Amino acid sequence: MTDLIIPVFIALVILYGCLKKVKVFEEFTAGAKSNLRTGIEILPTLIAMLTAIGMFKASGAMDIIADFLSPITDFLGFPDECLPLAVIRPVSGSGALAVFESILEDVHPDSFAGRVASVILGSTETTFYTIALYCGATNIRKTRHTLVPALTADFAGFIFSVLTVRLFFS
Amino acid sequence: MMNKFFAAAVIISVICGIVTGNISAVAEAALNSCVEAVELFIYLIGGMCMWGGIMQIAEKSGVTEKVAVIFRPAAKLLFKNLDLDGTAFHAVCLNVTANILGLGNAATPLGIEAMRALEREEKANGIITDNMIIFILLNTSSLTLIPSTAASLRLKHGAQFPMDILTCVLVTSVLALLSGLIAAKALNCTSALSCGKLKEVTD
Numbered sequence: 001m002t003d004l005i006i007p008v009f010i011a012l013v014i015l016y017g018c019l020k021k022v023k024v025f026e027e028f029t030a031g032a033k034s035n036l037r038t039g040i041e042i043l044p045t046l047i048a049m050l051t052a053i054g055m056f057k058a059s060g061a062m063d064i065i066a067d068f069l070s071p072i073t074d075f076l077g078f079p080d081e082c083l084p085l086a087v088i089r090p091v092s093g094s095g096a097l098a099v100f101e102s103i104l105e106d107v108h109p110d111s112f113a114g115r116v117a118s119v120i121l122g123s124t125e126t127t128f129y130t131i132a133l134y135c136g137a138t139n140i141r142k143t144r145h146t147l148v149p150a151l152t153a154d155f156a157g158f159i160f161s162v163l164t165v166r167l168f169f170s
Numbered sequence: 171m172m173n174k175f176f177a178a179a180v181i182i183s184v185i186c187g188i189v190t191g192n193i194s195a196v197a198e199a200a201l202n203s204c205v206e207a208v209e210l211f212i213y214l215i216g217g218m219c220m221w222g223g224i225m226q227i228a229e230k231s232g233v234t235e236k237v238a239v240i241f242r243p244a245a246k247l248l249f250k251n252l253d254l255d256g257t258a259f260h261a262v263c264l265n266v267t268a269n270i271l272g273l274g275n276a277a278t279p280l281g282i283e284a285m286r287a288l289e290r291e292e293k294a295n296g297i298i299t300d301n302m303i304i305f306i307l308l309n310t311s312s313l314t315l316i317p318s319t320a321a322s323l324r325l326k327h328g329a330q331f332p333m334d335i336l337t338c339v340l341v342t343s344v345l346a347l348l349s350g351l352i353a354a355k356a357l358n359c360t361s362a363l364s365c366g367k368l369k370e371v372t373d
Contacts, residue, residue: 031226054203109329122317153350
């Protein structure tokens with residue numbers, strides 16, 4: 001399905017451009033050039049943020065956060081196996097995939113914890129990375145309360161993963 | 171906030187690394203993350219240029235206006251005082267479409283474009299605007315309809331029906347996004363006053 005969407009969309013845009021007498025090649029290169037400039041402008045931000053996030057991930061701080069959170073998550077009925085996934089999910093997409101893989105090696109994908117982990121992976125995003133990238137792409141330095149609703153959505157996602165799996169599979 | 175986040179992440183990492191004995195991994199991350207950043211840049215830049223080009227053709231020929239019409243009713247609820255005929259809203263619409271279809275490689279470059287256009291149109295002046303916060307929230311909560319990555323890994327590990335989580339994923343995504351939106355709207359309202367003062371100072 002996705003194999004079809006992208007090429008067809010590109011072809012339709014170019015075809016429609018031709019019909020509307022747009023100089024498609026010149027406009028394409030002009031758009032590409034302006035985004036190349038954007039890309040070079042955001043590279044320093046990417047280096048700074050990814051270094052900070054990379055060091056944080058390697059330091060074991062995540063495990064400490066997970067330990068700290070476990071009494072709360074036990075209370076909410078959140079499976080222990082999924083805790084590392086919930087902690088790494090907002091920070092690193094590739095990290096979350098690695099943790100998800102290791103969870104599925106330990107528990108069956110059709111078990112409760114396996115399903116909760118799958119729903120978490122499918123319904124949340126790499127929040128910190130997205131905020132760093134999007135704010136880094138602009139000259140925004142004061143991010144006000146951006147992080148609060150974003151993390152609220154993540155947290156709600158973890159809770160509702162447990163609730164929906166309970167509701168639909170038991 | 172960027173300054174504090176950057177400083178806090180680095181300092182906490184070093185302290186944590188020493189305490190937990192992971193300091194060699196931290197050192198390695200410090201040296202290698204910049205290379206990863208450049209790799210990510212290379213990975214992103216092709217898509218950014220390609221989608222920037224397609225977006226420019228779409229903008230000039232009026233395709234984006236047509237896509238934008240579909241999202242108008244939702245946008246009126248979500249965004250406050252956003253020019254629904256402007257470039258920023260067009261880029262927002264294309265980014266949301268790409269997200270819904272699960273085209274992450276297309277969504278990110280379009281999202282960056284949308285953020286920059288929002289910054290210009292709303293004269294952000296270094297301070298994030300309410301509409302930018304809502305837009306970021308749309309991207310940090312997953313709008314994807316089909317959880318293809320999770321499903322393919324479930325299949326690999328022997329799930330009987332890898333896609334049977336679909337309903338749960340959809341319900342969870344919607345409820346998570348709603349929770350985020352409620353938080354964002356509430357905070358946008360309460361901070362409207364202080365932000366107004368901030369704007370006066372910078373003006």
